Amino acid sequence: MNYTTDDIHNKVKKLLYGLTGITLADNKDIMISNRIEKLKRDSKFKGDIMELLQLIEEGSYVTDFINSFTTNKTHFFREDFHFLDLKNRAIPELVKSGNNISMYCSASSTGEEPYSMAMTLLETQEELGKRLNASIIATDIDTNVLQYAANGVYRYSKSSKEFPSWIKPPKYFKKRVQKNLSGEEILIKVKDELKKMISFQVMNLNDSSYPFSKNQFDIVFCRNVLIYFSSEDQNKILKKLFSHLKIGGTLYLGHSENPQDLVNYVKRVGQNIFIKEKEIF
Ligand SMILES: C[S@@+](CC[C@H](N)C(=O)[O-])C[C@H]1O[C@@H](n2cnc3c(N)ncnc32)[C@H](O)[C@@H]1O
Structure with a gap:
């Protein structure tokens, strides 16, 4: 194991840039470590991280790698x-x-x-x-x-202000209440x-x-x-x-x-x- 954490970060950045164009700044190093560790766990990869990155470079695990590093924050009517x-x-x-x-x-x-x-x-x-x-x-x-x-199934919180006043959610979504360990949650499903x-x-x-x-x-x-x-x-x-x-x-x-x-x-x-x-x- 002849490499440093910096080597891992640099390799991830290079691979990600080549595959997606996404540029990760230097202050994202903790995020990089967390996400590559999670990818290794989720894919049940037994070798070390540099070996995993080598395989990604050769064309394996590419979709999982890309999916691990995208940031997907969004909500309905964002910037309404x-x-x-x-x-x-x-x-x-x-x-x-x-x-x-x-x-x-x-x-x-x-x-x-x-x-x-x-x-x-x-x-x-x-x-x-x-x-x-x-x-x-x-x-x-x-x-x-x-x-x-x-x-098209989303968690819905009554307190959320996601929908502007001119949208009535029942017109576009079917509502379902689901019980889980922490109580009840409301799910909304997009109508056909x-x-x-x-x-x-x-x-x-x-x-x-x-x-x-x-x-x-x-x-x-x-x-x-x-x-x-x-x-x-x-x-x-x-x-x-x-x-x-x-x-x-x-x-x-x-x-x-x-x-x-x-x-x-x-x-x-x-x-x-x-x-x-x-x-x-
Ligand atoms: C923060 S979300 C923004 C979602 C939505 N446009 C919004 O404003 O709420 C950014 C999205 O861009 C996607 N993305 C990142 N790089 C991309 C690329 N090279 N090609 C296509 N989509 C990409 C990510 O997967 C992610 O879902």
């Missing part, structure tokens, strides 16, 4: 002003054009974000009194969260009407190209994921996403993210809300 903008501005404008509405959620985690997009679509449809033809593609690199999202609006797919934002056509989407959500990438890689991802957004389409970014080099090609219409004005040539 984006959903208000969808309901009050973006969707009504798209409805006027009469075309199908094509939406993309590029880091969907456990599904709360794309389901919030779908609920917003249905609410807007009701407000406008017009049937909308809309579809949502939701992708993530983490296969565990995608499975969770497709299953909402589920069938979304297609969940695995996709790595770090891939050199994405499986979509040019100008495919009217709406792109890319929130709270760019923060895991270097500034150079954020630019690369944003430019790829931008090529799939229509002119006049809307890009929503997370609260601490910015459009980087796209700044000269977009018009800002709200808090981290950008309309595509022209293509990048």
Whole structure:
């Protein structure tokens, strides 16, 4: 065993960057140790950690390794002003054009974000009194969260403020009370009407190209994921996403993210809300 903890941390960072583009800062070393130890335990790997990392480098345990190092924090209607903008501005404008509405959620985690997009679509449809033809593609690199999202069952706390006043959860979820050792918990299950609006797919934002056509989407959500990438890689991802957004389409970014080099090609219409004005040539 001829290596140091630093060697392990550096190897994890190098592997993770190569596979996902995620950059782990130096202050994440404790997290790295905890997560790689957990991966070793969960996969019942008998050798030492450097051997496990060597196998990952050779192509084994790759999905488990990626899933171990993603951060999946999310909730329904996170940064709710984006959903208000969808309901009050973006969707009504798209409805006027009469075309199908094509939406993309590029880091969907456990599904709360794309389901919030779908609920917003249905609410807007009701407000406008017009049937909308809309579809949502939701992708993530983490296969565990995608499975969770497709299953669509969430813990619900009465005290949680996850849903804005204009959403009535019983309209979109079936409620089930489950008894467990610590008492009772309320589970909510996404109704089929909402589920069938979304297609969940695995996709790595770090891939050199994405499986979509040019100008495919009217709406792109890319929130709270760019923060895991270097500034150079954020630019690369944003430019790829931008090529799939229509002119006049809307890009929503997370609260601490910015459009980087796209700044000269977009018009800002709200808090981290950008309309595509022209293509990048
Ligand atoms: C913090 S969550 C954000 C979820 C949601 N967008 C939100 O704002 O609540 C970040 C998500 O980005 C995903 N992710 C990280 N690196 C990725 C990559 N290279 N390609 C695709 N998704 C990635 C993670 O798996 C995780 O689910």
